[in-house]
Amino acid sequence: MSPDVAGLPSSARVLVMANQKGGVGKTTTAINLGTALAAIGERVLIIDIDPQGNASTGLGIERKDRTFSTYDVLMGQRPLLDAIAPTAVPRLYISPSTLDLLGVELEIAGDKDRAFKLRNAIAAMAQDPAAADREPFTYVLVDCPPSFNLLTVNALAAGHSVVVPLQCEFFALEGLSQLLRTVEEVRRTLNPALTIHGVVLTMFDPRNNLAGQVVADVRAFMGDTVYETVIPRNVRVSEAPSHGKPVLLYDLKSSGSQAYLRLASEIIQRERRLRAA
Ligand SMILES: Nc1ncnc2c1ncn2[C@@H]1O[C@H](COP(=O)(O)OP(=O)(O)O)[C@@H](O)[C@H]1O
Ligand SMILES: [Mg+2]
Structure with missing residues (x-):
């Protein structure tokens, strides 16, 4: 653990990357939005709550180095600060996942506070004496599994706001309606303050005629909720993870890196507007 791992003040924003579909860009967005936010000066914690890790x-966090993980945190066996590891990116930290997370649902099913394990852990970090003399995180990004299980529910119950990665493909809107219903349900039952931060269109391929239509349809349906920034399909983005690097470290000039930098500044601007309102 790095000596300057931070605590969480109430001013840290908890953004949840959620979409029940797999392969839409949740993890890619968590990694690269996190990196881009850190690159422009934010202090960022990614919480990996997907058993796939x-x-x-x-x-670049190797399995053997995941001494403590999000599993231990959800089980109440370790404070969040103990699980947090530094990354190669300054100001970017991660609470890693292990396959143990597959068992969490069964292990906590009988607990009254089963939906609030993550929220409690994040709140406890702000009170952790070990966090007192450290600079606080300004953003916490939670990377969800591709399903609506208890892990995702924990993430939604812990979040201020949801970032929805949506792949530019034919069935995009169908999945979106289902996600919106789930967020509404969580708002009604567990987390009244939860909002949709924005929808980020991912893997846009201008050579695909349908992709432009999907972008137009999603904008017509969701209006300003859709970020202006569209993430292009870019092979550098998909190569980077096999090198254990965010695309911004792997190839800063790539169209993918540049798009995630634009997304980060758009998100910060949206945050400023929210705070001023
Ligand atoms: N902008 C992009 N350009 C090219 N490949 C991408 C892009 N975004 C994601 N991918 C690739 O698509 C796959 C699914 O993305 P991922 O972020 O893992 O989705 P999820 O976390 O929603 O399952 C991964 O192989 C990833 O590298
Ligand atoms: Mg993922």
């Missing part, structure tokens, strides 16, 4: 691997 792709965010942890993509940030």
Whole structure:
């Protein structure tokens, strides 16, 4: 653990990367949005709550080095600060995932606070004496599994706001309606303050005629909720994880890196507007 691992003040924003579909860009967005936010000066914690652990691997955290993980945190066996590891990116940290997370649902099913394990852990970090003399995180990004299980529910119950990665493909809107219903349900039952931060269109391929239509349809349906920035399909983005690097470290000039930098500044601007309102 790095000596300057931070605590979480109430001012840290918890953004949840959620979409029940797999392969839409949740993990890619967590890694690269996190990197881009850190690059422009934010202090960022990624919480990997997906048993697949792709965010942890993509940030170069080897399995043998995952001494404590999000599993231990959800089980109440370790404080969040103990699980947090530094990454190669300054100001970017991660609470890694292990396959143990597959068992969490069964292990906590009988607990009254089963939906609030993550929220409690994040709140406890702010009170952790070990965090007192450290600079606080300004953003916490939670990378969800591709399903609506108890892990995703924990993430949604812990979040201020949801970032929805949506792949530019034919069935995009169908999945989106289902996600919006789930967020509404969580808002009604567990987390009244939860909002949709924005929808980020991913893997846009201008050579695909349908992709432009999908972008137009999603914008017509969701209006300003859709970020202006569209993430292009870019082979450098998909190569980077196999090198254990965010694309911004792997190839800063690539169209993918540049798009994630634009997305980060758009998100910060949206945050400023929210705070001013
Ligand atoms: N902008 C992009 N350009 C090219 N490949 C991408 C892009 N975004 C994601 N991918 C690739 O698509 C696959 C699914 O992305 P991922 O972020 O893992 O989705 P999820 O976490 O929603 O399952 C991964 O192999 C990833 O490298
Ligand atoms: Mg993923």
